[in-house]
Amino acid sequence: MIRPRPLAAAATAALAAVALAGCVAKADVAASDALSVESTDSACTVSANAATSGTLSFDVTNASSDVTEFYLLADDGLRIVGEVENIAPGASRTLTVVAQPGNYFTLCKPGMVGEGVGRAAFTVSGDTVAATGDDAEQKQKAVDLYAAFVKDQVEQLVPAVDEFVAAYEAGDDEKARSLYPTTRAFYERIEPVAESLGDLDPRIDYREVDAVAEGLDWTGFHRIEKDLWVPAQDALNADGVTPAWQDWQPSTTQERASYGDQLIADVGELNDYVHSDDFQSALDAQGVAGISNGAIALLDEVATGKISGEEDWWSGTDLWDFAANVEGSKMAFSLVEDFAASTGEDGEALVDEITQGYNDLEASLAKHGSLTDGFVNYRELTDADKREFTDLINALAEPLSKLTSTILDA
Numbered sequence: 001m002i003r004p005r006p007l008a009a010a011a012t013a014a015l016a017a018v019a020l021a022g023c024v025a026k027a028d029v030a031a032s033d034a035l036s037v038e039s040t041d042s043a044c045t046v047s048a049n050a051a052t053s054g055t056l057s058f059d060v061t062n063a064s065s066d067v068t069e070f071y072l073l074a075d076d077g078l079r080i081v082g083e084v085e086n087i088a089p090g091a092s093r094t095l096t097v098v099a100q101p102g103n104y105f106t107l108c109k110p111g112m113v114g115e116g117v118g119r120a121a122f123t124v125s126g127d128t129v130a131a132t133g134d135d136a137e138q139k140q141k142a143v144d145l146y147a148a149f150v151k152d153q154v155e156q157l158v159p160a161v162d163e164f165v166a167a168y169e170a171g172d173d174e175k176a177r178s179l180y181p182t183t184r185a186f187y188e189r190i191e192p193v194a195e196s197l198g199d200l201d202p203r204i205d206y207r208e209v210d211a212v213a214e215g216l217d218w219t220g221f222h223r224i225e226k227d228l229w230v231p232a233q234d235a236l237n238a239d240g241v242t243p244a245w246q247d248w249q250p251s252t253t254q255e256r257a258s259y260g261d262q263l264i265a266d267v268g269e270l271n272d273y274v275h276s277d278d279f280q281s282a283l284d285a286q287g288v289a290g291i292s293n294g295a296i297a298l299l300d301e302v303a304t305g306k307i308s309g310e311e312d313w314w315s316g317t318d319l320w321d322f323a324a325n326v327e328g329s330k331m332a333f334s335l336v337e338d339f340a341a342s343t344g345e346d347g348e349a350l351v352d353e354i355t356q357g358y359n360d361l362e363a364s365l366a367k368h369g370s371l372t373d374g375f376v377n378y379r380e381l382t383d384a385d386k387r388e389f390t391d392l393i394n395a396l397a398e399p400l401s402k403l404t405s406t407i408l409d410a
Helices: 014-019 135-169 173-189 191-195 200-205 208-213 221-228 253-274 277-306 318-341 345-366 383-400 403-408
Strands: 035-039 044-046 050-052 054-062 068-073 080-087 092-099 102-108 117-125
Touching: 035 068, 035 102, 044 102, 044 117, 054 068, 054 080, 068 092, 080 092, 080 135, 135 173, 135 221, 135 253, 135 277, 135 318, 173 191, 173 221, 173 318, 191 200, 191 253, 191 277, 200 221, 200 253, 208 221, 221 253, 253 277, 277 318, 277 383, 277 403, 318 345, 318 383, 318 403, 345 383, 345 403
Parallel strands: 035 054, 050 117
Antiparallel strands: 035 044, 054 092, 068 080, 068 102, 102 117
């Protein structure tokens, strides 16, 4: 069962994420010499698990039977601080990074899909190293790292959806119900990307009430959700008015196959897009402001859907979506926070306020579970719990709304 990599409560400084993959010359490689990496179908073998801070070079050889990629992940296991992709079988590529002191993970992903293989701890000791490259280079690197994060999440979403759909189409509802919230987490971390693609997000993630209001065929996660959590005879739809059983019949075996296959196809289309030149060009055009706006959009997702319990109306798994939205938002913020802080005391104060807001929101979520161990059903939350979430979201949304304009002043 594929699980999302959890986001640690304490994150390292965002500069490490940007500086780690800064522009460097080959001649500047640290005295520790190049590290060799062998990627196979089942392993990711690195010649050492520790190095001294400075410029490191990972020489990656693909000994697997499929195209592969190599990652250096931050200590939370979610943020990507350096990656090299599209390494053909038998080919070699080099990843060069400016490594700050800290704890990291190395990982290979044969086939460029799934959660990868050979994940191992990697430690960097020594003194802090100054970031290399000018401001424009550092901002472009932040964009590139965000692109890598999005691709990684979608690459993990693809096999997770395959497994989820296989259980649904086979009528193994118990397994499908267990996979539903964890599968959605990959999507929820990067949802604004899909929302920018016309009707792709509606096909994947529209609620019934939204599809009906816009006259669309209702497909995707939530159409399947209603099959898996059959509504009670006296239940109402998300509009709070229409009986849930009005004009409703559980899907036949053929209909399940149709809905499941459509979800696989739509997620495949999303995967194709995030690996296309069009996706990179769109991110390049938006620059760091696009990353900042992505952080804001994901928090808006929580405020407008998850906090009300309307997103996963039948399953009550809204807290999984909630947590994944927050993770994706915090990840995007971590890539641009240093640009905001560089504007002066006001920028530093804004970063501190936003960071505290994320920490407070994560601490409140942790009272009710985690993405790793599961959350309570949303219906178990009290009115006081919901008010606490609302207050914390509002407290974070106010300073976060100022992030983009602050970054543009950097």
